[in-house]
Amino acid sequence: MQKNPTIYKDQQELPTIQRVISVLWPSFLVASISTFLFFAVFDPIDLGRLAGYPELTRIGGYTIGFFFFWVMTAFSCGLTCYFRKPVHPPTIK
Amino acid sequence: MQKNPTIYKDQQELPTIQRVISVLWPSFLVASISTFLFFAVFDPIDLGRLAGYPELTRIGGYTIGFFFFWVMTAFSCGLTCYFRKPVHPPTIK
Amino acid sequence: MSATAGKTPTPDQQVEAELYKKRQKIYPREVHGIFAKMRNLAMVALLGIFYGLPWLNWDGHQAILFDLPARKFHIFGLTLWPQDFIYLSLLLIIAALSLFLFTALAGRLWCGYACPQTVWTEIFLWIERKVEGSRQQQMKLDKQPMSARKFRIKATKHLIWLLFSLWTGFTFVGWFTPIHELWHELITFSLGPWETFWILFYGFATYGNAGWMREQVCIYMCPYARFQSAMFDHDTLLVAYDEKRGEPRGPRKKSADPRELGLGDCIDCTMCVQVCPTGIDIRDGLQYQCIGCAACIDICDEVMDKMGYPKGLVRYTTERALKGEHTHVVRPRIIVYSAILLFLFSALVYAVATRVPLELDILRDRNTLYNETDEGLIENVYTLKVVNMTDKPQTFKLSISGLKDAELIAQSDEIKAPSGEVVSVPIRIRIDPENLPSSGNDIELHLESLTQPGLETTETGRFLGPMPEL
């Protein structure tokens, strides 16, 4: 461990497992909730027909929907970590 | 500023504006992309009819879709900050 | 969780080192005792429900089936449709609130006995012990360099884990899609791609969480663990070490009198640390990682027995009881939680009991207010939406009331609606203007099943006409 850690370094030093979890896990939870809400309103069969895939099964539709939500939420969680990095010290030397 | 800040404290001391932005802004960006992708495939008029709101306009559909995505992504970004908090020191005294 | 005076104040460096240290594998020692029995009982019961219930049939279909492909949920005799969304949401809120109430009362008893993560970790640990042997044997094996024997043992363990995980994934999917059909598809190698995917996905999640992640799931992933301290108070049941009785700790002969040696009852055998599935030392005070499983209580009671000391050096207690005060079970937050729960539960029961699995919506034609027919009658045009939420196809009869001599014109006298479908029915209503008291009137449409007597509903619509001439 370094002696006088800057804040930037500190954040980096969260356990890797926690850093991975903090991006993939909340996004998984929210994607699940989104899937539940979204498909309570829409039937994937109808959506498949609208999108031009009339042979899509319901399970297939739920899966695609869930992963669409998960990719999106995980991406935005990852960006949050990016935007939470302290800005570089005022002077780059 | 406190002298020997623990990591937990440090994270708290990011400027408030940055903490707010790091949740609302990436989620806004990702919600915009999601809206773009989602409505490139689905016509809000069709979706409105499926959901039982045949009088929904397209702009209305886009707006509802965008805010649905934004609320979801912002919620998951917020949770990421929550899950990134270092776990309490092993012993609570 | 108020301050319990710590003997040695931890320097910040040590805390940080603790935070960053690489995770070390925990080898919990097997434990026997009253709480271990209860935990095993809970484990068998819960796993039995999970793996067994989907196979139970009821009235010709799977007793409990959240049938995603068919978009309907079967819960014994009750069938819920997407329109019944509210019931499921209510049920989830009740479940969350029950957990709150339970936590306020009994702390993390949920974590130690009923949480799926704990239950599956226990069964994986059981498999690990059967294959690799006791704690000592496992630690020894892991320290050895790779050998044919080690490889064989490890491969056996992972193979059993994986098979068990796949079976778990299969069962999980069987809660959401008819399990008998799924089984048939499995043995005929005709599983659909999506079903296969989810079996693998959930199987992999089980293998990873119960085989590898284990206590890290509780520490990093469990949202409940992070906020449960907010629900703790001085009257919450928790696992605690009786510091006053135990300290100063130290080894001694069984025959020795601790008082003479100036020692407390703790013989510092570290058995409580060895059995802990999250690898903590309960004697350090209440900790975030403690899941309240009572393994340390069981083992310590056993040790105390052997030493001839009274049991309960580590025990279920409350902070108040530890201080020698009286524990209050009934306290404001318990009353508030219970009251809300009782209200929500009553609401759910009432809603389910009075639920009519039939819906009638009346949509007025939006283009015209009204027409006048050649005979001088006033005509309004509607589209009816009939939702049959029963398990059987229904034939309905439509009748009208509310206005004198109203004439109902439909394509057919009867409305046939298949099970779980929404049927659109265009209708016209004609009334002599003399029978219209005003330009806007209420009419009542009554829908009655001919197939299932008693299944009926009434909906009110608007009938528009000209301003009556006075």
Add this chain to the structure above:
Amino acid sequence: MSATAGKTPTPDQQVEAELYKKRQKIYPREVHGIFAKMRNLAMVALLGIFYGLPWLNWDGHQAILFDLPARKFHIFGLTLWPQDFIYLSLLLIIAALSLFLFTALAGRLWCGYACPQTVWTEIFLWIERKVEGSRQQQMKLDKQPMSARKFRIKATKHLIWLLFSLWTGFTFVGWFTPIHELWHELITFSLGPWETFWILFYGFATYGNAGWMREQVCIYMCPYARFQSAMFDHDTLLVAYDEKRGEPRGPRKKSADPRELGLGDCIDCTMCVQVCPTGIDIRDGLQYQCIGCAACIDICDEVMDKMGYPKGLVRYTTERALKGEHTHVVRPRIIVYSAILLFLFSALVYAVATRVPLELDILRDRNTLYNETDEGLIENVYTLKVVNMTDKPQTFKLSISGLKDAELIAQSDEIKAPSGEVVSVPIRIRIDPENLPSSGNDIELHLESLTQPGLETTETGRFLGPMPEL
């Protein structure tokens, strides 16, 4: 961005204090000069495009309109439909890549001259100066306690800002929904609720970002600023202070000879700090906050002129040039970016140029392979999807080729498709089995517009029949 030797190494405490300090409002001093003129020119041009272009008509409709309510994009003569999604994606990728190329060449010139955040902040600063006066007057006003005069001035400023923001919001919505109609709805107070919402939303965003947040947007929100350093190299254009020439800095009389005083050319007038919109001191070296706007260059050149020193103490340069080396404009990353850009751009131009605004999909009936008619002909059933992506309704003629004596049976000889719509056409094709070379054959359907000669497309489908008897 390699190490430039700092004179005073900043202690960690100072860095942290810097990170956590409460943001202080920056009052950039007005600046005149060549770069200020260029910046103003860019500002006027870009704002002119933003506010003016939506009002321009072309061939009877808004020249550039991303018509969300109608789900089609007009870009002068070109109309894109959701089916043309790929063009827009390609365009966005090209835009991003252009920014990369531009950054490698000219650093953050984009930030200083063209970024909407800079442009709108400039116009808001201009309004602020017109209402509140110069930098000194603004600082003085802010230090005063609230008074009727101060309130009047502040209220005026915010009112103008808000009106301007609302107009911005209106224009923004006008890019996505026909602006002439929107204007008509606005003046007749019949704006739809969603349009109103987005005008207010975007207006509020403009007011907040350009009026209040300003440089904080660049520091905390701009993703580009955070990774642009990865695109910098020693040959990238940047704003830099010539340390060798300027130091040691210090005030002196105009008549004094700096060499005699042992001073460099910097008179330490701090004008470069006063004009900086992000409030940094360029003399501290290259900084994350520098948006390359060259305000400090303009003001320093003015000061150097007054002092009778040569211009360029602060100037656009490269790290290599500062070290006295030669700057390479053509370097590997520039070539790679340019090549990819050129390829993508050619692809886009080619795709748009050869785009046929007509799509034909052939869907076979999935229930039967083929029928045999009473006359012994083999019949296949299809559904055609015809997408008319032109601006006008079209009448199409369908013809068939590829198999001898194929008979085409449709409900009508002509297919009428309204502009931008998908039309489903059921058809049957009958062929004498003698003319079928095998059980699976290719047939070609040819769709040709009668309305617009030259608009045609050909699609290949499968025609199934019995195994030919040999």
